[in-house]
Amino acid sequence: MMKFLMMMIFMIPLCFMKNMFWMVQMMLMLMMFMFMNLGVKLNLFCNLSYMMSCDIMSYGLILLSIWISILMIMASENLYKMDYYVNFFLFNVIFLLIMLYLTFSTLNMFMFYLFFEGSLIPTLLLIIGWGYQPERIQAGMYLLFYTLFVSLPLLIGIFYMNNEMNCMIIYFLKFFNLNNYLLYISMILAFLVKMPMYFVHLWLPKAHVEAPVSGSMILAGIMLKLGGYGLLRLMIFLQEINMKLNYIWIVISLVGGFYISLKCFCQIDIKSLIAYSSVAHMSIVISGIMIMNYWGFIGSYILMIGHGLCSSGMFCLANISYERLHSRSLYINKGMMNFMPSMSLWWFLLMSSNMAAPPSLNLMGEISLINSLMSWSWISMLMLMLISFFSAGYSLYLYSFIQHGNYYSGIYSYYTGVSREYLMLMLHWLPLNILVLKIDYSMIWF
Amino acid sequence: MNNMKYSICFISFFFLFMMMMVNFFFMIYFIMNDMVILMEWEIMSFNSLSIVMSILLDWMSLLFMMFVFLISSVVIYYSKSYMQSELNLSRFIILVLLFVFSMMLLIISPNIISILLGWDGLGLVSYCLVIYYQNLKSYNAGMLTALSNRVGDVFILIVISWMLNYGSWNYIFYLEFMNNDWEMMMIGSMIIMAAMTKSAQIPFSSWLPAAMAAPTPVSALVHSSTLVTAGVYLLIRFNMMLLDMFFLKLLLLLSGLTMFMAGISANYEFDLKKIIALSTLSQLGLMMSILSMGLPDLAFFHLLTHAMFKALLFMCAGIIIHMMNDIQDIRFMGGISLYIPLTSLCMNISNMALCGIPFLAGFYSKDLILELVSFSNLNLMIFFLYYLSTGLTMFYSFRLMMYLMVNDFNLLSIFNLYDEDYIMLKSMFVLLFMSIISGSFLSWMIFSYPYMIYLPFNLKMMVIYVSLVGGMLGYFISNMKIYSVNKFLMTYNLSNFLCLMWFMPNLSTYGLSYYFLNLGQSLLKNIDMGWSEIYSGFGMMQVMKKYSVFYNVYQMNNFMIYLFSFIIWMFILFMMLMFNN
Missing domain, CATH: 1.10.287 (Helix Hairpins)
Incomplete structure (x- = not known):
């Protein structure tokens, strides 16, 4: 585990050299390849070194982080071409990746907290550094303060646990059972805001709208999954109190997921629509985790990975349109099929994965989550049906509004897709639909 | 692309036709040896639950696949000429091939999870095909189609979670065994709902006529013979489970009403494709209703024969629309039998097969169905729905025939009707042949023993009575001139109700979207931009x-x-x- 950390740390000087944009990406790809061959096949922590380790749950999410970082660099070629603080951008991406890597691989709760919060800083810098509108300052503040406001209780909770149990190792959490509702609230609220749960999701659409493509990709791809990862890890020692209080979050998430899907129909900003759709998906993930059964856990894990790839790909697509039309409005991005028929295919594929069409990971995750929620209470069927139906609705709305019909007559110039973009989209879509063939890897944790 | 030999249409046609032959021989082999092959590939398994991709090959799936391959091959051959000047022909053909692929996956899966691969695939690909033309009408129709079908997908998703109770998703193993289970009842009603969306039964019927915005070859393949019968096929597979269910009786009523409603609406319609679409709807109602009476083999029989003549009917309609300078209104047509005799021949034969004129394809299935209906213990209402709908089928078919063949040609004074498009005609003749022989061929093939039907004379002649009355009414109404049409204004509300498919298109578009969009808007205003922001x-x-x-x-x-x-x-x-x- 240490070697990957060292590799990333020693990639930092590479970022500051001239014309090393693609080199950094290549190195990350190399690292991805090495990490893939790490061979984590156990449900226990393996590859222990110092305080880092990795089991299947963190393995998948670290892979996703490296993958999304590669694709972030790939999507931000514009910065390289315009030489818009490329070195700092690359440094930021690597720094963010280090933070995420440590968050997912650390065994210590405090270290987890530290890197969990630490990953906010590069994200914030991405948004206010490479965003487009002046409103990005406000969006950055929203991002920071929403998550910080609830993360300080998490810190106190972690110290309380240390005081009680004299132990902050994540693996040993399963031997404890703390039945304390203040601890419960302080432990999970940070993750619920990060996910984000309905009612505390306001920072997400704002951040997405203002973020550059790389910021959006990492936000949707990994940052939301941090919350899910934290919940999956920390649910275990709160079992008793979970059984009493979890239904609150399940109900909020299920109803909220339906409401959010309806709100998606009122969006006219592509990115905002995708952001709202990821809130809707995350709401099912939250309820799946809060159910506390096996199906729910694996389902939320699979859906997190699937959604990470899918929504990141959709943000890429939104950016591809934005780079050509300089607008994210649905009224201007119209009839794109006439200009980029091949890109329309990718829109359709990623959109269909977003609405959980087979054989995507999203469908697998959604099936498991529906199974888990239905085994909790079959009345949740109603909300699940509505969420699932409207997810198709807004995905098709997004697709057909952008791709179908007449194009905006004020377009001055236009260029078609380049192979970098197609490759990037393929690298989003392919794992999303191929991984389902070996999905039983995600079943062997715990 | 212009070279016939190597065009994508020809290659696809050849491939699909070969597949049809392979399936045909396998079907005969399977039916003779009474063989079933079940293959499973495990995707994941834990806690003694396994998600598998299953493939079930028996005579039924092979026969259905053979018919789908046959229709799709000729439809692709037909598209060579019909979509001649299309810029994105490859896209079109690939979409059709993807559609066929999804249909195959649907047909061969006896597993409720792996059936999703085909089921969702059908919905998505048919969406792409409906919005193929870049206009607002196809946009709306596509959205209506996709979302109506999505309701069925959602039901299947929920069925998956109900099936969790049994530990496996291979539903065929539980159909008889778990028949009286409460969970099975939930599963059964949801499967029926899913099938009703795909097969456009009454609350969900509005998408089928709307889907006529697709190119005509697509209508011939997708919205007449394959996609819409997917629901019927699913229920045929599930039939064993459904026999004692209350929901099945509801289905009988709804499908009977669908049949009746579509028959009436077809008489009010002037759009050539929509008439045929409504007649498809009516026939789907017939299949569903006979299925819900517990006779799945008859439903399957009618499904197959109907696929033949309905695909042919659509292909004739396509050729006519092509020659009429893209005009679909039947009031402009008339007397075309003088100009395009071969197409008219196909049109008439398929229409007659639809009506059930003796010894054409439709006769064998429809007559058998109606006789078994008279034979079985039904209430008066269902009985009348069946016979009135049969009469109505005759009614709109004769009306259409009269409008097209007999009356005067009403288009511009300069027109070019030609009957020498042999690419289209050749593909139509394949189906023409099939819509003549497939009824007898199938009845000999799939029924291991003949049905014994014993009826009083008048009940036996009932089909002929209603058909004659329907045909006469069709003849009269086609002679109605424009000032008589205005007399419908005297019963304006009733006509409106009947010709708008009992207001279903309005209810399922504005009626639903209005409330949900308003709710979304007010939630966005009040919560996201309101309370949440303030607090x-x-x-x-x-x-x-x-x-x-x-x-x-x-x-x-x-x-x-x-x-x-x-x-x-x-x-x-x-x-x-x-x-x-």
């Missing part, structure tokens, strides 16, 4: 601002007041320290 980010900022202004007043005002308050605080602190011990 978090924005509200917090306001509070902070207010208090910092408030403290600023203290600090910025008189320096003496500031110092004085400081001294007071110091005094209090001092007092506290003093009296504390």
Whole structure:
């Protein structure tokens, strides 16, 4: 585990050299390849070194982080071409990746907290550094303060646990059972805001709208999954109190997921629509985790990975349109099929994965989550049906509004897709639909 | 692309036709040896539950696949000419091939999870095909189609979670065994709902006529013979489970009403494709209703024969629309049998097969169905729905025939009707042949023993009575001139109700979207931009601002007041320290 950390740390000087944009990406790809061959096949922590380790749950999410970082660099070629603080951008991406890597691989709760919060800083810098509108300052503040406001209780909770149990190792959490509702609230609220749960999701659409493509990709791809990862890890020692209080979050998430899907129909900003759709998906993930059964856990894990790839790909697509039309409005991005028929295919594929069409990971995750929620209470069927139906609705709305019909007559110039973009989209879509063939890897944790 | 030999159409046609032959021979082999092959590939398994991709090959799936391959091959051959000047022909053909692929996956899966691969695939690909033309009408029709089908997908998703109770998703193993289970009842009703969306039964019927915005070859393949019969096929597979269910009786009523409603609406319609679409709807109602009476083999029989003549009917309609300068209104047509005899021949034969004229394809299935209906123990209403719908089929078919073949040609004075498009005609002749022989061929093939039907004379002749009356009415109504059409205004509300498919298109578009969009809008305004904002980010900022202004007043005002308050605080602190011990 240490070697990957060292590799990333020693990639930092590479970022500051001239014309090393693609080199950094290549190195990350190399690292991805090495990490893939790490061979984590156990449900226990393996590859222990110092305080880092990795089991299947963190393995998948670290892979996703490296993958999304590669694709972030790939999507931000514009910065390289315009030489818009490329070195700092690359440094930021690597720094963010280090933070995420440590968050997912650390065994210590405090270290987890530290890197969990630490990953906010590069994200914030991405948004206010490479965003487009002046409103990005406000969006950055929203991002920071929403998550910080609830993360300080998490810190106190972690110290309380240390005081009680004299132990902050994540693996040993399963031997404890703390039945304390203040601890419960302080432990999970940070993750619920990060996910984000309905009612505390306001920072997400704002951040997405203002973020550059790389910021959006990492936000949707990994940052939301941090919350899910934290919940999956920390649910275990709160079992008793979970059984009493979890239904609150399940109900909020299920109803909220339906409401959010309806709100998606009122969006006219592509990115905002995708952001709202990821809130809707995350709401099912939250309820799946809060159910506390096996199906729910694996389902939320699979859906997190699937959604990470899918929504990141959709943000890429939104950016591809934005780079050509300089607008994210649905009224201007119209009839794109006439200009980029091949890109329309990718829109359709990623959109269909977003609405959980087979054989995507999203469908697998959604099936498991529906199974888990239905085994909790079959009345949740109603909300699940509505969420699932409207997810198709807004995905098709997004697709057909952008791709179908007449194009905006004020377009001055236009260029078609380049192979970098197609490759990037393929690298989003392919794992999303191929991984389902070996999905039983995600079943062997715990 | 212009070279016939190597065009994508020809290659696809050849491939699909070969597949059809392979399936045909396998089907005969399977039916002779009474063989079933079930293959499973495990995707994942834990806690003794396994998600598998299953493939079931028996005579039924092979026969259905053979028919789908046959129709799709000729439809692709037909598209070579019909979509001749299309810029994105490859896209079109690939979409059709993807559609066929999804259909195959649907046909061969006896597993409720792996059936999703085909089921969702059908919905998505048919969406792409409906919005193939870039206009607003196809946009709306596509959305209606996709979302109506999505309702079925959602039901299947929920069925998956209900099937969790049994530990496996291979539904065929539980159909008889778990028949009286409460969970099975839920599963059964949801499967019926899913099938009703795909097969456009009454609450969900509006998408089928709307889907006629697709190119005509697509209508021939997708919206007449394959996609819409997927629901019927699913219920045929599930039939064993459904026999005692209350929901099945509801289905009988709804499908009977669908049949009746579509028959009436077809008589009010002037759009050539929509008439055929409504007749498809009516036939789907027939299949569904006979299925819900517990006769799945008859439903399957009618499904197959109907696929043949309906695909042919659509292909004839396509050729006519092509020649009529893209005009679909039947009031412009008339007397075309004088100009295009071969197409008219196909049109008439398929129409007659649809009506059930003896010894054409439709006769064998429809007559058998109606006789078994008279034979079985039904209430009067269902009985009348069946026979009225049969009469109505005759009614709109004759009306269509008269409008197209007999009356005067009403288009412009310059027109070019030609019957020499042999690519289209050749592909139509394949289906023409099939829509003549497939009824007898299938009845000999799939029924291991003949049905024994014993009816009184008048009941036996009932089909002929209603057909004759329907045909006569069709003849009369086609002679109605424009001023008589205006007489419908006397019963304006009734006509409106009947010709708008009992207001279903309105109800399922504006009727639903209005409430949900309004709800979404008000939620966005009140929660996302309202309460949530006030009680978090924005509200917090306001509070902070207010208090910092408030403290600023203290600090910025008189320096003496500031110092004085400081001294007071110091005094209090001092007092506290003093009296504390």
